[in-house]
Amino acid sequence: MLVRTLMIFAACLGFGSAVSAAEPFEAFLEKHCLRCHGPQKEEGDIRLDRLSRDFKSGAHTHHWAEALDKINSGEMPPKKEPQPTQAEISEFVTSLDARLKEGRAARMAARPAVAHYRLSRKEYQNTVYDLLGVRYDPTKPGELNEDTLWHGFERIGSELSLSPSHVDRYYRAAGLVLDRAFPVTSGDARKIRKTAAELRYNGGKNQQETLDRFGIKRPLRYLLYPGSVHNALSANWFGKVGPEHSGLYKVRIQASGIRPIGGQTAHLSIGKRTGEETVDGLIEFDITAPEDSPQVHEFEVFLEMPMSLDFCVVSTDVVDRRAGAAFRNALNGNSYIFTHSSETRLLTPNAPQMFDGKGNGLFSTVLLDWIEWAGPLETDAEKSRRNGLLPPDDPTIEVVAEHLHRFAERAWRRPVKKDELSDYLQAYRSERDAGEKPADAYRVAMQGVLTSRHFIYLVEGDPVARERLNDAELASRLSYFLWSSMPDDGLFAAARSGALQGEGLKKEVDRLLADGKTNRFINDFVRQWLQLHRLGMFPPDKKLYPTYDAWLETSLRVEPVEFFREMFAKNMPVDSFIDSDWTMANARLCDFYGLLEPKTGGFQRVALKPEDHRGGLLTMGAVLGLTSDGTRHRPVHRGVWLSEAIFNKTPPPPPANVDPIEPIPPTGTKITIRQRIETHAKNASCAACHRNIDPLGLAFDQYDAVGQWRTRELVPTGVGENPVVDASGVMPDGRSFKDSVQFKQLLIQDRAQIARAFIEHLCTYALRRVLTVDDQDDLKLIEAEAKKNQYRVKDIIRAVAMSDLLRKR
Incomplete structure (x- = not known):
């Protein structure tokens, strides 16, 4: 007995011969595990006999760690199999845990000296803004390459490689950023205001005479109807403009909306024309103000000048097109004058009917009073970021070196040794020797700094391997975590003074969390965590979902982000991720969900009742829609998403050449997707995984492919009635539920x-x-x-x- 105890103790410490340490370990696997995960059977696509026993290499440590977790929790071996004694479990778990720790220590000691993590496009955009006060859009065609995703995350270092095409684009991006930071000619901000009379009636002189004749005191207004595209910004409104006038512009619009009874809220999109009746929206918003109380809407948008933009009213309300071009021509003709829906005296008998006899709109329309553009705008804070960056005229090389050193320390986010800049100073000298002006030569050196790996990457470590970050590296890690950008002056100062320890670290973290730049974290993290990029990958079938449009999709994508922002601001528990009696919605989402609509535009907190069938992330249209294929919901995909996003467990991929779910033949009886999946999952090679995945997705079978509630499943083929939906199920641990409400309560217990x-x-x-x-x-x-x-x-x-x-x- 003493010998056996010593052997176990030695195994725990990683000592002793390989044979003696392995005996109890392998004996446990042989007795309790290989029956289901060995040569005769391979449940879950795992064979324990083939997993590497070299824990130092780390080849299969994630599988061993999962086995440890399942045995510790009692999930394995399954209840139907012979169970090990507590002593056997304790001995095996202790041994496996020791092996994992020994391997971990060996791998930590063998880490590479330096790690590089390339900035994502969004981080690059934020960094050049915080460094130079310059706005730059890296997602535009021809700019920086798209980031490679790993389970939705776009900032995983091992995925973000650097190809020759990347390098070329980074050089061009740095040049463009410097052009905007230090333009040859400055563009003063200007303001342009256009009234409805100017936009619609070419000044409105003749129309005003008509109003005077009728004694109508209301001003002329621009009536925008669904599908019409009208000018919102002409390139010549600001005079002669070029790329140097690109920048931030503020737009203010006074408008109101007319909504048909039972129809959608008026929605206006401003962007580049993409078709006869469509624009690619840069600015989109719902207009809830009634025509008697127009509201001023204000936005800031980055424009690449020269720019032309158009208005487009977006609505899935059906517009009567029987008159075709005559409909549009009559509305757009000079004889059609509009001030208010009640002014029927202005309407000619042959004009298209836009309102009923009581002044109610037949379509969702927008009434525009005026629009105002101002820009390019630049704040004092933005300008201050460039103060002192350029050396004076005709500087000495020592002055140039001093300025370049200060710039490099901020750009590279760490202390910089003077000899690290020798190549950049040599580039400056070469440009000067070639006859370039000092400012142009210095710009070449700055471009070199901005295309260095120290700017494009977060570089952690140095030639001597070490376990922990230094303070400068920690400052960058914190700022790119919580701000998606570089440290500010306060964080730089804390790093230089060694204050990122203890209470000093807490003070800085609290300061970062209280700053408005945490909105970048919220926007980026939620989008990546929930894999919202998948929403719209399979556009919903217009015949099956006629009310689904681009604005609804945009609103659906924003809802979980705004929901998280509210949870962050109120510091709410994670339970609300699973269920809540509120959500964040705008008018379009309220219409889609059947909720009481807000009185003003934009997203705001909306109370939910049980009969709304909403609450938490899992019943949001975005989450339900991103796991659909455009025609039907996919319970298995919903289950996989929930497993990954909510439990951080990625199920194994399906076996190769697995048979697809059979479609229902034209003469077959209509059955639910659930019933078809259950038939499919009886396959022995599929059953193990489906047992863990399917309940997570089937709980939400009462929501269709775009996330709307239903009690019967629409089955396009087959005969008979559409079947009643069944959202009941049994969790992998045996707990049962009858619908998504009970399912969410089970999740909250976890x-x-x-x-x-x-x-x-x-x-x-x-x-x-x-x-x-x-x-x-x-x-x-x-x-x-x-x-x-x-x-x-x-x-x-x-x-x-x-x-x-x-x-x-």
Whole structure:
């Protein structure tokens, strides 16, 4: 007995011969695991006999860690199989845990000295703005290459390579940024105001005479109807403009809307014309103000000048096109004068009918009073970022070196040694020797700094391997986590003074979280975490979903982001991710969900009742729609998404050449997708995975492909009535539910798991890499800290930012 105990103890410490240490370990696998995960059977696409026992290499440590977790929790072996004793479980778990820790220590010691993490396009955009006060859009065609995604995340270092095409585009981007930062000619901000009379009636002199004759005191207004495209900004309104006038513009619009009874809220889109009746919207908003109380809407938008923009009223309300071109021509003709829906005296008998006898609109229309453009705008704060960056005229090389050194330290986000800039100074000398002016020669050196790996990448480490970040690297990691951009002066100063420790670190993290730049984090993290890029990948079939349009899709995509922003601002617990009695919605979403619409435009908090069938992320149209194929919902895909986003568990891929779900023949009986999946899942090679995935998706079968509630499933083929939807199921652990409401309550009971998964997603985002078994101890510490604060969202984010894990390379 003593010998056996010593052998186990030696195995735990990683000592002893390979044979003696392996005997109890392999014996447990042989007795309790290989029956289902061995040569005779391969459930879940895992064969434990083929997993590497070389824990130092880390080849299969994630599989071993998963096995450890399942055995510890009692999930494995399955209840129907012979169960090991507690002593056997304890001995195996202790041995496997020791092997994992030994391997972890070996891998940590063998890490590369330097790690590089390329900035995403969004981070590059934010960084050049915070560095130089310059706006630049890297997503435009011909600009920076699209970021490679890993499970929705666009900032994973191993995925963001640098190809020759990238390098060329970075050089062009740096040149464009510097042109805007230091233009040859300055463009003063100007303001242009156009009234409805100027836009619609060429000044309105003749129309005003008509109004005077009738004694009508109301001003002329521009009536915009669905599908019509009209001029909103002409390139010549500001006079002769060129690229140097590109920048931020403010637009103010006074408008009101007319909504048909039972129809949609008026919606206006301003953008580039893409077709006879469509524009690619740069600005989009709902207009809820009635025509007697027009509202002023104000937006800021970045414009690449010269620019022409158009208005377009967007609506899925059916517009009577029986008159075809005559309809549009009559409305757009000079004889059609509009001031108010009640002024029927202005209407000619042959004019298209836009209102009923009581003045109610027949279509969703916009009444425009005036539009005002002002720009390019530049704040004092933006200008101040460029103060002192350029050396004086005809400087000495020492002065140039001093200025370039200051610029490089900010651009590279760390202390810079003088000899690191020798090549850039040599480029300056070469340009001067070739006859270039000092300013142009210095611009070449600055462009070199902006195309260096130290700017394009977050560089962590140096030739001597070390375990932890230095203060400058930590400052960048924090700022790119919470601001998606470079550190500000305060964070730079804290890093230089060594204040990023203890209370100093807490003070800086709290300051970062309180800053408005955390909106960048909210926008970027939620979009990536929930994989919102998938929404619209399969456009919904217009015949099946006629009310689905681009504005609805945009609104659906914004809802979870605004929901998270509200949770962050109120520091709410993670439970609300699963269920809530409120959501964030605009008029278009309220119409789509059947909710009481807000009285003003934009997103705001809306109360929910049980009969609304909403609450939390899982019943949002965006989440339900991104897992659909445009014609039908896909429960399996919904289950996979929920497993990944909510539990951070990626199910194994389906076996090769698996048979697809059979369609219903024309003469077959209509059955639900659920019934077809259950038949499919009886296949032995599919059953194990479907058992864990299907319940997560089937719980939401009462929502169709675009996320609308239904009680019967629309089955396009087959005979008989459309079948009643069944959203009941059994969780993998045996708990049952009858619908999505009960399912969500079961998930809330697992709030610790949900909080743990949320922490893991945050850490993946912050660390810019895939988490491994090596991170588990640090994750547990973060989880314990989050639990102290009832798993509140902002407190969890703070715990991640303050964690020891974030200090490790």
